[in-house]
Amino acid sequence: MEIKVLGTGCANCKTLEKGVQIAVEELKIEAKVEKVEDIQKIMGYGIMRTPGLVINEKVVLSGRVPSVKEIKELIEKHK
Amino acid sequence: MKFTFFNTQKGKIILPVVLIFVWYFVYHYLQPFTDWLIFSALGMTKGEHLAETLWFFIFEFPKVLLLLTLIIFFVGIIRTFFTPERTKKALEGKRTFTGNIMASMLGIVTPFCSCSAIPLFFGFVEAGVPLGVTFSFLIAAPMINEVAVVLLYGMFGWKVALIYITTGLTIAIIAGWVIGKLKLEKWVEPWVYETKVGHNTLGDKKLHFSDRIKFGYEAIKEIVGKVWLYVALGIAVGAGAHGYVPAEFMASFMGKDVWYAVPLSVLIGIPLYSNAAGIIPIVSVLIEKGAALGTALAFMMSVIGLSLPEMIILRKVLKMPLIFTFIGVVGVGIMMVGFLFNFIF
Incomplete structure (x- = not known):
């Protein structure tokens, strides 16, 4: 599966990226985690708040940093 | 249980x-x-x-x-209840003055952080929200935030908090309206209009109250x-000044009779970047030691409302002349508030 963290480099985006990596490790799944910093690419997903979380090209969350537990639930739900 | x-x-x-x-x-x-x-x-x-x-x-x-x-x-x-997506929808097709009023008020309640200023700007542009209306939002959102209002209430009481909110709103409405009238769309980076903005179905989910x-x-x-931490630092500096700085010490720098104190405070406040949490406790002590209310208010608004990091972020989508116009129009508005309150009180 493919997970993307959308963010222009603010503190929250980095926190989310770390959270995603922890979640992926704990779930022991094969996933490609990518950070998208290019604003035009980010806007392609139509979010109005960063950070954004995209799983398999679907926006599942934007504008806040969820807990690792919530990230795991989101991954399970959208894989 | x-x-x-x-x-x-x-x-x-x-x-x-x-x-x-x-x-x-x-x-x-x-x-x-x-x-x-x-x-x-x-x-x-x-x-x-x-x-x-x-x-x-x-x-x-x-x-x-x-x-x-x-x-x-x-x-x-x-x-x-107020996601940026809904705010965008509410502002769609709103023109002229009504749009500015709505945008400023929505700026207070819509969750906003300057790091999201760009995606928000794109979303507004894409929805056809006029530039001036977008600016009303971008002025009100950082200036009138919950942290500032709480600190103003806590350190000055509800009257000053209310004055800050109403004058801040007025500045956001009028400054946005003026920027709209100036027709400055040519100073928005052209790639903003060329970017294809996607759509997602987030935010339409029903939430339970829990x-x-x-x-x-x-x-x-x-x-x-x-x-x-900023609150602690601001109050620590304020506490030190409260105990050790003599009364009326500030009167000669920031007092009512020092006319140039208002513009000077605004100018100093623009590059000075501190969040409301750090600056308000300090300003409360400045007033206690003889600074005039209008001057102090202008200083706070300038520090909180016009911040260098936000300008740097906005520079990605706005050309320099538009950034300067933005600072200029808002700065003049803040100065007028400062003079007005020094005159009244």
């Missing part, structure tokens, strides 16, 4: 009610407790420099934190977790 009760959906709604009683109890007894601690337990004398400084810090710091926690909790819940409460706690964790 079992503790697990608070994990049920009903319990999640009742828990905040219980906590509010605890909150009220602590808030109510904070001042008597501080008095007792400083003047009885530690046996210090009223009016002494050190006693006044300690008293100020031990009372004000927990007081402001308590107020912040309470208000941010409610604001966190209220904001689950979910909204969860967002309230999250807001406390995020915002109080971020600003408490």
Whole structure:
């Protein structure tokens, strides 16, 4: 599966990226985690708040940093 | 009652009610407790420099934190009703003055952080929200935020908080309207209009009230977790000045009769970047020591509303002349507020 963290480099985006990596490790799944910093690419997903979380090209969350537990639930739900 | 009760959906709604009683109890007894601690337990004398400084810090710091926690909790819940997506929809097709008024008010309640200024700007442009209306939003959102309002209420009382909100709103409405009239779309980076903005179905989900409460706690964790240190620093500096700086010391620099103090305060405030949490406790002591209200207000608005990091972020989508026009129009508005309040009070 493919997970993307959308963010222009603010503190929250980095926190989310770390959270995603922890979640992926704990779930022991094969996933490609990518950070998208290019604003035009980010806007392609139509979010109005960063950070954004995209799983398999679907926006599942934007504008806040969820807990690792919530990230795991989101991954399970959208894989 | 079992503790697990608070994990049920009903319990999640009742828990905040219980906590509010605890909150009220602590808030109510904070001042008597501080008095007792400083003047009885530690046996210090009223009016002494050190006693006044300690008293100020031990009372004000927990007081402001308590107020912040309470208000941010409610604001966190209220904001689950106002997503930027909905705000965008509400502003779609709104022209001229009505749009500016709506955008400024929505700027207060819509969750906003300057790091999201760009995606938000794109979203507005894409929805066809006029540039001036977008600016009304971008001026109001950072200037009138919950942290600033709580601190103003905590350190100055509700009258000054209300003055700040109404004048801030007025500036956002008029400045946005002026920028709209100037027709500056040519100074928006052209690639903004060429970018294809996608759509997502997020944010249309139905939330249960217990979910909204969860967002309230999250807001406390995020915002109080971020600003408490600035509050502590601001109040510590304020406490030091409160105890040791002589009364009327500021009158000769920032007093009513020093006319150039207003423009100077605004100019100094623009590059100076501090969040509301750090600056307001310091300004409250400036006023206590003889600074004029209008001058202090102008200084705060300039520091909080016009920040260098936000300009740098906006530079990605706006050309320099538009950034300067933005700073100029808002700066003039703030100065007028400063002069007005120095004249009235």
